[in-house]
Amino acid sequence: MKPDMKTNLAVLILVCGASAGPTASFAGDAAAGAAAWTKEYPQTDGSPARSCVTCHGRDLTKPGQHAVTNKVIEPLAPSVNPQRLTDQAKVEKWLLRNCRWTLGRECTPVEKADFISYIQTR
Template sequence: MISGPLRSLGPALLLAAAGVGPAAAAGDAAAGAAAWVQKHPQAEGAPARSCASCHNEDLTQPGRHARTGKPIEPLAPSVHPERLTDPAKVEKWLRRNCRWTLGRECSATEKADFLAYIRTQ
């Protein structure tokens, strides 16, 4: 967890850890918000899913994993201050959730957009 004077470096470190270069580092929160609710078809007749399928559209509220039912704490940093403070965790979950939801890894731009959106919550 980043604390003290290093806390202000948080977004830059997260984006670097997520493979986001300087050109995309700012991200587009509006694009992230739109992508958050975009439904992606799944294999073998499973229902289409989006990020909101598990994490909710309101990131200040807890979510629930669509397949396992496991509770997910709110993603909003305003409610859960530890969110987005560990670059390794951010990269791990972006990689895992993009693969599960989109069927592929997210691009650097998509990652920056998602992070920009989540940080606004």
């Protein structure tokens, strides 16, 4: 396993609340993460449905753009942006913020693991 993948796995375990003990077995489902990434979530305020693609795009190796502020979002793919998924506090902060904005609620630990697993494959 590459060193950056070890760091990413450690962040995944910490963010998703899994035990980091030697027998811990907690992995997200990248296919489920991909499906959730493109799923459109209806908004209660009448605005258009949102998905992760709305701001981050389908190609995570390319920059995204925030739908409201137009701010550029650096690529999420660790393959082109090695700093992604290496800071537990940042991962937790952005999952909380983005799940609330897109899904209208916090993500479950399983959803978090699935999203992180998907992002790691890019």
